[in-house]
Amino acid sequence: MLKIDYTNVMAEAIGEKDGILRQEILSLRDFVSSAHKKIQKERNRKFYFCQLPYQDINPVKEYANHIRENFDYFVLIGIGGSSLGAKMLFEALTQKDYNLKEHPKFFLLENVDPENFDYVIQQIDIKRTCFNVITKSGSTVETIANFSIILSMLKKELGESFKKNLVFTTDPKKGFLRKFGEENGIKTFDIPPQVSGRFSVLSPVGMLPASVVGIDVDGILEGARQMDKITSVEEHIESNPAYLLATIHYLANIRRNKSISAMMPYVERLSSFVDWYRQLWAESLGKDGLGQTPVKSLGTIDQHSQIQLYLEGVRDKIITFIATENFPVDFSIPDNLPKEISYLSGQTLSQILKKELLGTKAAFVKNRIPNLTITMDRVSPYNMGMLIYLYQLATAFSGYLYRVNPFDQPAVEEGKSFMYALMGREGYQDKLEEFNEFNKEEYRLVIS
Numbered sequence: 386m387l388k389i390d391y392t393n394v395m396a397e398a399i400g401e402k403d404g405i406l407r408q409e410i411l412s413l414r415d416f417v418s419s420a421h422k423k424i425q426k427e428r429n430r431k432f433y434f435c436q437l438p439y440q441d442i443n444p445v446k447e448y449a450n451h452i453r454e455n456f457d458y459f460v461l462i463g464i465g466g467s468s469l470g471a472k473m474l475f476e477a478l479t480q481k482d483y484n485l486k487e488h489p490k491f492f493l494l495e496n497v498d499p500e501n502f503d504y505v506i507q508q509i510d511i512k513r514t515c516f517n518v519i520t521k522s523g524s525t526v527e528t529i530a531n532f533s534i535i536l537s538m539l540k541k542e543l544g545e546s547f548k549k550n551l552v553f554t555t556d557p558k559k560g561f562l563r564k565f566g567e568e569n570g571i572k573t574f575d576i577p578p579q580v581s582g583r584f585s586v587l588s589p590v591g592m593l594p595a596s597v598v599g600i601d602v603d604g605i606l607e608g609a610r611q612m613d614k615i616t617s618v619e620e621h622i623e624s625n626p627a628y629l630l631a632t633i634h635y636l637a638n639i640r641r642n643k644s645i646s647a648m649m650p651y652v653e654r655l656s657s658f659v660d661w662y663r664q665l666w667a668e669s670l671g672k673d674g675l676g677q678t679p680v681k682s683l684g685t686i687d688q689h690s691q692i693q694l695y696l697e698g699v700r701d702k703i704i705t706f707i708a709t710e711n712f713p714v715d716f717s718i719p720d721n722l723p724k725e726i727s728y729l730s731g732q733t734l735s736q737i738l739k740k741e742l743l744g745t746k747a748a749f750v751k752n753r754i755p756n757l758t759i760t761m762d763r764v765s766p767y768n769m770g771m772l773i774y775l776y777q778l779a780t781a782f783s784g785y786l787y788r789v790n791p792f793d794q795p796a797v798e799e800g801k802s803f804m805y806a807l808m809g810r811e812g813y814q815d816k817l818e819e820f821n822e823f824n825k826e827e828y829r830l831v832i833s
């Protein structure tokens with residue numbers, strides 16, 4: 386179960402200067418209805434991510450079992466949309482002490498930071514490790530660099546049988562990794578060509594790693610299917626959670642100058658969900674001088690850090706709180722406390738967390754800062770599937786509102802091209818000249 390409470394973004398709660406009028410939402414009804422029809426038509430093309438909850442997941446589960454039975458360690462090599470989804474699911478749906486008690490132990494190689502690489506290598510026995518290399522393009526520098534080092538280590542340890550320690554997830558036809566996989570007979574899962582990285586968590590990109598660490602992927606896909614059923618039938622803006630979420634953020638941004646969308650879970654398990662959301666929202670909608678900057682906060686930690694700014698700083702934010710009604714464990718504060726702190730007696734930690742959220746929300750309303758709350762009954766595979774699908778559709782639909790293509794990332798590609806030029810990659814020589822134009826160090830201060 387997910388509940389979206391958007392009372393506190395409405396003008397009735399926080400005034401017309403910062404809050405949205407119901408009439409403004411309803412005025413977009415026809416627009417939404419026509420976008421809805423376009424989305425339904427595009428399900429097999431641009432909106433192919435909508436079909437992922439219906440895939441046959443059995444081959445992924447079977448191979449995950451093979452990995453669980455044959456390896457002690459599982460390392461995901463990938464970055465951006467090729468790692469954030471699996472990382473989010475691992476944090477949300479396994480126990481905090483997973484790597485101490487379970488196997489295969491799970492690690493990520495995302496960045497090209499040599500110290501982190503060294504740390505991961507120190508944690509594993511390379512011969513007992515399955516490496517899942519995930520890259521849609523098959524050529525992302527960070528991923529291919531990490532993979533190349535691992536490959537030479539594997540070959541040194543295992544000779545020709547290095548292949549059994551690798552599994553690839555990539556485009557069905559294109560890219561270096563696909564070619565390498567085919568030439569070397571390496572087990573490879575497909576990323577549907579129509580699905581861009583940040584919309585791919587429900588494909589083998591997220592489902593294989595999740596299944597390897599024992600997460601109920603059927604439950605995730607069931608939740609996503611349920612959200613799809615609701616959102617593909619319901620075109621009325623106030624009954625369609627994805628369109629509603631998108632419209633609220635759009636109106637807050639365009640009509641009330643709320644250029645920052647902060648997300649603040651009061652559940653530590655959902656910390657990486659915000660990282661996943663940030664990429665989805667930023668890379669999909671930050672185009673043509675438009676878009677909202679997604680910002681990460683964590684309740685209650687950031688009550689003691691960011692909240693002062695949110696309440697009394699620049700009035701440019703809309704906040705999404707995420708809460709759960711139930712935690713799997715809880716702890717009570719003893720009764721026999723000294724008088725000064727006796728107000729805590731008998732409370733549980735989860736009760737305090739809930740009251741802190743209620744207190745924070747009241748302070749937001751008092752300061753007329755728009756905020757909404759998404760509550761789930763528990764952090765479960767089913768609810769995560771619903772939440773993931775909800776945000777993917779809200780983001781993709783926002784592309785219509787902002788009139789931008791939510792599925793490309795031209796500016797990211799620009800940076801990649803300069804980097805390829807610097808590394809001497811064939812076909813990028815022209816970019817080096819352009820790079821030199823933009824790489825000036827005229828004002829410098831060196832301190833030693």
Ligand code: PA5
Nearest residue numbers: 465466467520521522525582583
């Ligand atoms: O969402 C996207 O498309 C990007 O963020 C990619 O996921 C990221 O750049 C990694 O690309 P690839 O999967 O091709 O290695």
